[in-house]
Amino acid sequence: MIGRKSRDSLAELMRHLIAGVITNDQFEGRLPESTDPAIFEIYWNGAWGLYDDMHEHRMTGRWYIPRGSRSDLSRAILFLKGDLRYEWPAYPPRPRLLAMILSLVTLGYANRLMLQSWRRHGDFTVWPFIQREDYERALALPPYLARAS
Numbered sequence: 001m002i003g004r005k006s007r008d009s010l011a012e013l014m015r016h017l018i019a020g021v022i023t024n025d026q027f028e029g030r031l032p033e034s035t036d037p038a039i040f041e042i043y044w045n046g047a048w049g050l051y052d053d054m055h056e057h058r059m060t061g062r063w064y065i066p067r068g069s070r071s072d073l074s075r076a077i078l079f080l081k082g083d084l085r086y087e088w089p090a091y092p093p094r095p096r097l098l099a100m101i102l103s104l105v106t107l108g109y110a111n112r113l114m115l116q117s118w119r120r121h122g123d124f125t126v127w128p129f130i131q132r133e134d135y136e137r138a139l140a141l142p143p144y145l146a147r148a149s
Helices: 004-019 024-029 037-050 067-080 096-105 109-119 132-140
Strands: none
Touching: 004 024, 004 037, 004 067, 037 067, 067 132, 096 109
16 A cells, blocks of 8 residues: 555655754654555664664754765655555564564674565665666656656
8 A cells, every 4th residue: 555645744754854954853753654664664774773863953964864875765755756565575574673682682693684585575776666677767757856747
């Protein structure tokens, strides 16, 4: 299921977070609720790890998002603005708590195995797109830069 309203909302929130318009706390406080798996997975694997959730701040200055991460977030925004189903399995796999404990007990070895398995599901270099062709099609029609007809 694609939650169009939730996807549009998360895309805008991510744009505002990246630009430093809103703080990390404002971002988290406005996250949309949805059954669309893209919402949680893109938040969890795309945005959450980029900021310090222990205190409120903007993504500027010391907290500026590096270029590579900005590219990843831009690709996630492009995905959210499209109509493709999110096809990647959950990462880390559910139950997440068990996966995290297993990774801790094995000093990260279990996490490396889970990541290898996850990467086999598609072209991970274009995540959250599953296939490079889907990403390239979306790039041809950028939602924020497309000319009005």
